[in-house]
Amino acid sequence: MADQLSKVFAALADPTRRDIVARLSVADSTVNELAEPYDVSLQAVSKHLKVLEDSGLVSRTRDAQRRPVHLEDNVFDLMTKWIERYKQQAEERYQRLDAVLEAMNADEEANDSDPSAASAKESEAASPHRRSRKGA
Amino acid sequence: MADQLSKVFAALADPTRRDIVARLSVADSTVNELAEPYDVSLQAVSKHLKVLEDSGLVSRTRDAQRRPVHLEDNVFDLMTKWIERYKQQAEERYQRLDAVLEAMNADEEANDSDPSAASAKESEAASPHRRSRKGA
DNA sequence: ACTTTATTCAACCACGCAGTTGACTAAGGC
DNA sequence: GCCTTAGTCAACTGCGTGGTTGAATAAAGT
Numbered sequence: 001m002a003d004q005l006s007k008v009f010a011a012l013a014d015p016t017r018r019d020i021v022a023r024l025s026v027a028d029s030t031v032n033e034l035a036e037p038y039d040v041s042l043q044a045v046s047k048h049l050k051v052l053e054d055s056g057l058v059s060r061t062r063d064a065q066r067r068p069v070h071l072e073d074n075v076f077d078l079m080t081k082w083i084e085r086y087k088q089q090a091e092e093r094y095q096r097l098d099a100v101l102e103a104m105n106a107d108e109e110a111n112d113s114d115p116s117a118a119s120a121k122e123s124e125a126a127s128p129h130r131r132s133r134k135g136a
Numbered sequence: 137m138a139d140q141l142s143k144v145f146a147a148l149a150d151p152t153r154r155d156i157v158a159r160l161s162v163a164d165s166t167v168n169e170l171a172e173p174y175d176v177s178l179q180a181v182s183k184h185l186k187v188l189e190d191s192g193l194v195s196r197t198r199d200a201q202r203r204p205v206h207l208e209d210n211v212f213d214l215m216t217k218w219i220e221r222y223k224q225q226a227e228e229r230y231q232r233l234d235a236v237l238e239a240m241n242a243d244e245e246a247n248d249s250d251p252s253a254a255s256a257k258e259s260e261a262a263s264p265h266r267r268s269r270k271g272a
Numbered sequence: 273a274c275t276t277t278a279t280t281c282a283a284c285c286a287c288g289c290a291g292t293t294g295a296c297t298a299a300g301g302c
Numbered sequence: 303g304c305c306t307t308a309g310t311c312a313a314c315t316g317c318g319t320g321g322t323t324g325a326a327t328a329a330a331g332t
Contacts, residue, residue, distance in 0.1 A: 003151065010149035013142050014290085018218070025225040031309060044291055046310060051289090065299040065308045073226040076219050082154070083212050086161040090209040093162065150320085167279060180321055182280060187319090201278045201329040 007055035008079055016040070017048050021057060024071035031067060143191035144215055152176070153184050157193060160207040167203060 002010075012018055020034055035045035049069055052058045056075045060067045138146075148154055156170055171181035185205055188194045192211045196203045 005154070006149050006151055009145050013146035013149055015139065015142055016290090018141070022222055025222040026229065032307090040290085041292065042309075043293085043311090047290070050310090067309065071222075071226050073223050076223040080216060080219055080223075083216055086158055086207075087209050087212040089161040090207050152320095168277090176320085177322065178279075179281090179323085183320070186280090203279065 004056055004075075005078060005082060008057060008075055011051050011055035011057055014048070014051075016045075017052055020045075020048060020052065021071060024058060024069060025073070028068045028070045031069065034069065140192055140211075141214060141218060144193060144211060147187050147191035147193055150184070150187075152181075153188055156181075156184060156188065157207060160194060160205060161209070164204045164206045167205065170205065 012021070016038060019038075023029065023034065031042065031046055031049060034049070035042045038045060049058065049060070052069075053060060057072060059070050059072055061070065062068075148157070152174060155174075159165065159170065167178065167182055167185060170185070171178045174181060185194065185196070188205075189196060193208060195206050195208055197206065198204075
């Protein structure tokens with residue numbers, strides 16, 4: 001359907017699902033247990049769990065007629081890795097910018113060397129349908 | 137419309153938008169620059185930027201007829217904080233579980249004390265529409 | 273003033289999703 | 303064997319969203 005990262009983000013975009021994840025971080029639970037606090041039908045919660053499941057955030061085993069839901073915390077790393085990557089990149093850029101501004105401020109009338117425009121290394125998971133791209 | 141956390145996650149659930157964020161981490165860009173690589177209309181990209189904007193992930197200023205888009209990296213912290221919280225909670229739980237299992241293994245026929253079911257402290261950002269019905 | 277460039281607004285469409293209700297399957301308990 | 307418990311599947315609905323095209327706005331350029 002879509003890449004896992006998209007599915008994980010989409011799964012967590014829903015407050016009910018985030019709440020479910022929060023509660024699963026405390027203890028594995030059955031569908032009924034999970035559904036109890038919410039004002040929606042059991043089936044709705046079952047659907048939420050399905051979404052969480054095929055995003056990889058939770059797994060389900062079997063215990064008699066119960067299907068205990070278990071949080072797969074390792075998937076979080078997928079997100080944090082993505083987030084941290086671009087957060088850092090952005091932060092580094094500001095540091096570079098600060099340096100440039102400082103330099104500009106230091107010797108204003110001096111030579112203006114361009115600060116080697118860092119080539120945007122493409123993200124494997126990211127770039128979707130790209131096109132011809134006319135040269136700069 | 138919804139809480140910011142939901143909006144941020146929803147915004148990043150789309151590969152095109154993630155790609156835009158990735159590229160903005162390298163440099164601020166105009167809408168046209170951002171739209172160029174994708175195989176969709178300019179208006180579609182404009183819409184994506186709107187989504188990113190009211191999730192707080194980007195901001196737009198004005199430079200003549202251009203509206204340069206800028207990545208607000210601080211919003212990432214909102215997500216990482218949420219993620220880390222439950223990730224840690226889950227990890228701690230496994231450590232506790234390990235400890236219990238170890239203890240059980242150590243003295244098998246001893247007294248079986250129930251391991252104080254930790255009360256799920258509710259997350260302020262999480263718990264959506266809770267209910268009364270369906271008593272225990 | 274007229275045109276071009278950059279971007280948004282508006283109306284529309286297809287699709288997916290969160291929710292519903294009702295029927296179904298699966299596994300015990302009696 | 304039959305009822306209860308636990309959960310899913312199926313069909314339907316309303317709404318949000320990503321995409322489209324066409325018109326409108328904003329600020330230069332000439």
